[in-house]
Amino acid sequence: MTTESITFNHILGQGRVNQLGGVFINGRPLPQAVRVQIIEMASKGVKPCHISRQLRVSHGAVSKILNRYAETGSISPGQIGGNPRSKISVQSIEKQLMLTYEENPKLCAAELRQLLIEQEVCSRATAPTVASINRFIRGKGWNREKKQEKKRLNHSIDSILGISMDSDGKLSSSDDDSFSPSESRRNRTSFTAEQLETLENAFKANTYPDATEREAIAKKTGLTEEKIMTWFSNRRARCRKHLPMYPSIFPTVVPTPQSSAALFPMPPSLPLFMPTGPLLFPAFPQPELPT
Structure with missing residues (x-):
């Protein structure tokens, strides 16, 4: 038995059916007539759950429309894709952040945030968080470049072996181009x-x-x-x-001065290995106690 997916053609595109049997367009607001009808039914005292069943609109959409109407008094949907003004402000902050970091690459995220506030690029309330600045820096790949330019330590493996890093990122030896590991081994000391x-x-x-x-x-x-x-x-x-x-x-x-062999050395006359025959040291007779 095969089931065919039910789709409906709508003026805005392909429609889908929700759990209540109503048709909706994914990512698009409800029609204006349905929104007005929701507000009218709510003003008459109809509960949101009953509005959802009668109009076949999801309960979340009904609650969202009612809350927006209670807060702003408007039944029109919000801006699709976000507010364009907020996008412009975010882009300006990112641009200024890039310029500031290029001029001062040693500053941390907290110092960059404070510098943006001091330059009046954004306020303390609208300034990006330290975590978002770190994500922005990692996304640009500036941390990797900073690590590559970091000065090598004197006790690193490359410094011990005499290997230096060229500007192109290639390894080069200070002695010669053909570097063999056997040459770096320490010569054995010969004693007279x-x-x-x-x-x-x-x-x-x-x-x-x-x-x-x-x-x-x-x-x-x-x-x-x-x-x-x-x-x-x-x-x-x-x-x-x-x-x-x-x-x-x-x-x-x-091996150890505290061992019993050091405190009680074995006499040279005794054998190294104990034989399996009769005892070398038989038990001495005990003196008889007076009765």
Whole structure:
């Protein structure tokens, strides 16, 4: 079963049927005769709901016409598409806002609003809100241009890698055009035999050297304090990696000074692994108490 849509031809164009069975033109006011009839029925004491049913006009349209008549005394419809005078005033405000923002691009929305009021472009009551000014600026795309022109920080990734931004928005390297990531890597430090011997001796003496000890090591080896700290950190990590497997190799190095192994070191005569046979330390006989 198919249902055909019912349409009616009207002098103003194609008509539609509302829920009450009346014909209306979407976006157009009611005819003048119907509006006069609504006012006459309301003046006789007919309720708006009864007027809506009898004339087959929506209840919202009836209420709107009655409220307009009560406020202004007019039954004519309002201006279609808004008041043209208000459009002209809005366009003038937008034009002045564009000129003001181009002259002072660093001003925020609140300062722009205050400047429009001071220039008597609009009053405080008719001035646009801060949110509407922000929407207007975002719609023009001025925020994106402002972000692109923002000064780059010294600790940004581009500054660290030596990349600069051209006026056309293209990335360029300060060294050469062919930039490879491998060139930006830091070269590994190579130590001499004398430096390694000094570092190993200091590591056996103290795995966590303080500032005074690091300064003394730096004088002996000629290395910077940063490289010395890095070497000690890597050496401790390598020591922790091999300590559970070969504890006899590093007898003086322990991961944590507060551990029980540091407070109670294992005697060298004892085996590293406990055998599964009989107990090495049998229970000592308890002395007999006198009866």
